[in-house]
Amino acid sequence: xxxxxxxxxxxxxxxxxxxxxxxxxxxxxxxxxxxxxxxxxxxxxxxxxxxxxxxxxxxxxxxxxxxxxxxxxxxxxxxxxxxxxxxxxxxxxxxxxxxxxxxxxxxxxxxxxxxxxxxxxxxxxxxxxxxxxxxxxxxxxxxxxxxxxxxxxxxxxxxxxxxxxxxxxxxxxxxxxxxxxxxxxxxxxxxxxxxxxxxxxxxxxxxxxxxxxxxxxxxxxxxxxxxxxxxxxxxxxxxxxxxxxxxxxxxxxxxxxxxxxxxxxxxxxxxxxxxxxxxxxxxxxxxxxxxxxxxxxxxxxxxxxxxxxxxxxxxxxxxxxxxxxxxxxxxxxxxxxxxxxxxxxxxxxxxxxxxxxxxxxxxxxxxxxxxxxxxxxxxxxxxxxxxxxxx
Amino acid sequence: xxxxxxxxxxxxxxxxxxxxxxxxxxxxxxxxxxxxxxxxxxxxxxxxxxxxxxxxxxxxxxxxxxxxxxxxxxxxxxxxxxxxxxxxxxxxxxxxxxxxxxxxxxxxxxxxxxxxxxxxxxxxxxxxxxxxxxxxxxxxxxxxxxxxxxxxxxxxxxxxxxxxxxxxxxxxxxxxxxxxxxxxxx
Numbered sequence: 001x002x003x004x005x006x007x008x009x010x011x012x013x014x015x016x017x018x019x020x021x022x023x024x025x026x027x028x029x030x031x032x033x034x035x036x037x038x039x040x041x042x043x044x045x046x047x048x049x050x051x052x053x054x055x056x057x058x059x060x061x062x063x064x065x066x067x068x069x070x071x072x073x074x075x076x077x078x079x080x081x082x083x084x085x086x087x088x089x090x091x092x093x094x095x096x097x098x099x100x101x102x103x104x105x106x107x108x109x110x111x112x113x114x115x116x117x118x119x120x121x122x123x124x125x126x127x128x129x130x131x132x133x134x135x136x137x138x139x140x141x142x143x144x145x146x147x148x149x150x151x152x153x154x155x156x157x158x159x160x161x162x163x164x165x166x167x168x169x170x171x172x173x174x175x176x177x178x179x180x181x182x183x184x185x186x187x188x189x190x191x192x193x194x195x196x197x198x199x200x201x202x203x204x205x206x207x208x209x210x211x212x213x214x215x216x217x218x219x220x221x222x223x224x225x226x227x228x229x230x231x232x233x234x235x236x237x238x239x240x241x242x243x244x245x246x247x248x249x250x251x252x253x254x255x256x257x258x259x260x261x262x263x264x265x266x267x268x269x270x271x272x273x274x275x276x277x278x279x280x281x282x283x284x285x286x287x288x289x290x291x292x293x294x295x296x297x298x299x300x301x302x303x304x305x306x307x308x309x310x311x312x313x314x315x316x317x318x319x320x321x322x323x324x325x326x327x328x329x330x331x332x333x334x335x336x337x338x339x340x341x342x343x344x345x346x347x348x349x350x351x352x353x354x355x356x357x358x359x360x361x362x363x364x365x366x367x368x369x370x371x372x373x374x375x376x377x378x379x380x381x382x383x384x385x386x387x388x389x390x391x
Numbered sequence: 392x393x394x395x396x397x398x399x400x401x402x403x404x405x406x407x408x409x410x411x412x413x414x415x416x417x418x419x420x421x422x423x424x425x426x427x428x429x430x431x432x433x434x435x436x437x438x439x440x441x442x443x444x445x446x447x448x449x450x451x452x453x454x455x456x457x458x459x460x461x462x463x464x465x466x467x468x469x470x471x472x473x474x475x476x477x478x479x480x481x482x483x484x485x486x487x488x489x490x491x492x493x494x495x496x497x498x499x500x501x502x503x504x505x506x507x508x509x510x511x512x513x514x515x516x517x518x519x520x521x522x523x524x525x526x527x528x529x530x531x532x533x534x535x536x537x538x539x540x541x542x543x544x545x546x547x548x549x550x551x552x553x554x555x556x557x558x559x560x561x562x563x564x565x566x567x568x569x570x571x572x573x574x575x576x577x
Contacts (some may be wrong), residue, residue: 004553005514009521016533017540024537026573029564030545032554110572384570 008295011038015047020056022382029384030046045383049185055379057338057354058150059105060345061121064370066098101131103150104366104375106354109328109382111150112251119146123173123235125190125339127151128297129378130174145196147174147212149188151382158194162208162217165198168231171245172196177213178239179258185381194293195236195256197245207256207263223263224354227251235376237279237339238241239287246279246289253279253287278344282306290344292319300327304334304357315357319346320360323353331372338377345375348382401533415443415465418452421461431474437524457461457522462515469504469528497531505535542575 005013014035017024029036030130038044049055089237099244101121103114114130123130129150133143142165145158146337154161176182191213198220205358206220230248232320243253244266253266266287277291302322304315320327345365352375414426433440443447455463497505505513513532520528540548545563549556567574 003560005518009518010552012521012529013517013533014537016530017537021541024540024571026566026570027543027545028540028548030563031548031552031556032557033557035554105572110576 007034007038010035011044012041012046015044015051018049019048019381020107021069022058025382026384032108040384046186049286049381052381053129053185054338054340055185056380057106057341057343057379058109058382059103059107059378060123060336060338060365061377061378062102062352062368063120063373064100064102064105064368065101065373070380072158079365093312099134099373100370103378104352107382112153113148113150114146120373122233124172124376125174125238126176126184126192126377127380128174128192129376130172130194133171134233140355143345145172145210147192147194151376152188152385153379154188156192156212158210159215159217161196161199162220164200165196166200166230169199169201169226170197170231171231171236173236173238173243174237175243175258177211188380193258194207195243197231197254197256198256199231199247201226201228205254205263209258209261220247221256221261221263223254223256224252224265232276234276234278234374235336235355237287237337239283239285244279246277247386268360278335278337280304280337281339282305283366290335290337292330292335292346294327294330298327300330302330302344304344317340317355319369322355323348325351334372334374336377338379341381343377345377347372347375367383412450413440414447414454416551417463419458419463420448420456421460422545423460423463425454425463427467427470428474431470435470435473435525435527437526456522457470459515461512462519464550465508465512465515465516466523466525466528472500472504473527495530497534502535505532517534 014025014028017028017323025039027340029039067190095380099120101116101119101390103111105370119131120134121129121131127149129148131148133144133146142161145161147156147158148154158334173195175193175195175301176184176188177193179193182190191211191260193212194210196208196217198208203226205223205226207223208220209218210216227248229248229251230359232248234246236246237244241259242257245256247254255264255266256262257264268354280288280290282288286306288304290302290304293303298320300319302319304317319325319330323346325328329348329350331347331349334352335346336345337343338345340355344357346353346355350367352367352372354363354365356359356363396458413429415429415432417425417427419425422463429443433443442453447453479551505516508516513535517529517536519525520532539551543551548554
């Protein structure tokens with residue numbers, strides 16, 4: 001029989017468990033109560049995050065339509081959120097079409113609520129997911145916004161978005177409230193901000209900020225005039241203290257500085273013709289975008305471009321060979337980026353792939369059924385909660 | 392230059408040599424002596440670095456009462472192998488930029504080094520690495536242990552670590568239901 005290891009050595013071992021295998025920590029917690037106390041303690045939680053630094057992609061939220069639209073959490077790990085279905089939010093109308101935000105796993109983790117009917121996932125950052133309640137009707141009218149933490153299953157319903165807002169041209173972001181001072185490794189218990197961008201035709205774009213601490217929406221901050229083609233509903237990117245919204249892929253990126261509460265614009269290159277792109281960030285804090293370009297039926301070139309001093313091509317990948325799929329099936333409106341880890345998601349008519357740019361690893365993700373409206377990657381650390389042990 | 396020396400002279404030469412020796416002698420709990428490169432010991436172990444800097448190294452063997460001879464032999468072996476290996480880009484970058492690159496996968500020789508250890512020897516080595524403040528060796532040994540834990544049930548984990556289950560059946564069942572995702576078979 002091997003001798004028992006002292007607690008501090010056990011902690012050293014558990015802190016080095018790979019964060020993309022969250023089930024290992026849960027099983028370790030079930031070995032004995034002392035181990036459970038170690039992994040569910042605040043000290044370990046902090047230590048684990050500081051040791052690994054980069055939160056893994058636990059999964060992604062897939063916006064799926066049945067008939068018209070449906071959203072889901074698709075796990076890419078083994079983690080599963082707790083509320084897999086949201087009874088209170090089921091469609092009230094006897095409609096043949098449904099929208100669901102569905103969690104798809106990338107690790108084992110799966111949240112309690114793996115599926116949200118009549119919801120659409122808009123953004124995810126710092127362990128939280130932003131969902132919009134959107135019972136199907138013409139346009140994209142938002143009924144309400146919610147912020148959800150799939151790991152702890154905490155849910156915050158936000159007060160009504162300031163009205164009137166454009167029913168079809170808007171976007172929103174969720175971000176930790178302590179910008180500039182937080183390292184975002186363990187801030188899920190801290191206040192958050194939600195930034196709502198409204199783009200009404202023939203009026204100036206406006207931004208409203210909801211603070212969970214204050215519990216209210218701010219007065220609007222005005223930006224440039226609304227674009228004719230509307231706001232792209234793709235997850236915004238955070239670089240430093242600034243959120244970047246893709247306004248219209250043929251036009252501009254709107255930059256909102258959370259610290260100074262000011263708006264500025266970044267012009268996209270003149271030859272930018274794609275109608276869909278995902279905003280990307282690099283480790284050294286550069287903003288860029290990725291898009292799938294279909295030059296010809298045979299050439300589905302997936303390009304990643306970074307904004308630096310000027311727009312320049314950073315990288316170009318030919319998806320057809322990399323994914324070994326029929327080029328015609330690659331969709332140009334299904335591309336997403338997991339910030340921090342540098343993982344892209346690309347969809348075809350029948351499959352989802354994740355592409356890790358650093359390691360070159362390509363993985364086929366669980367697809368499921370329904371029609372894809374895009375994915376929102378979810379990156380977070382998972383450590384078992386204290387609640388498991390009871391009083 | 393081969394010159395005959397008197398006893399006193401030889402003693403003098405030995406003392407001078409020891410003062411700038413490039414190795415240190417470590418003594419295990421069971422009294423065995425091991426020589427290790429001073430440079431590697433200071434670079435890889437915060438505890439040994441402190442002792443060398445503070446002059447508390449004993450030329451006749453620095454007592455490490457918490458570490459058995461087998462574990463100490465492995466520690467010394469690791470240090471010497473490390474001293475001989477080409478400084479890897481991985482280690483250089485982790486020392487420069489801890490914030491972005493905290494953990495680097497074990498290198499091939501490190502992997503082989505821990506793979507050959509018995510279960511007990513591996514656990515003893517983790518304890519020794521922890522005691523001596525050897526971050527990299529902790530990384531490598533703990534990485535091996537976490538690999539051993541993959542696919543293991545809580546029962547099997549208890550067996551590996553020799554720990555007693557102090558949960559009730561009901562408590563275990565409750566957690567299993569709560570976190571069912573962590574328990575389905577691989």
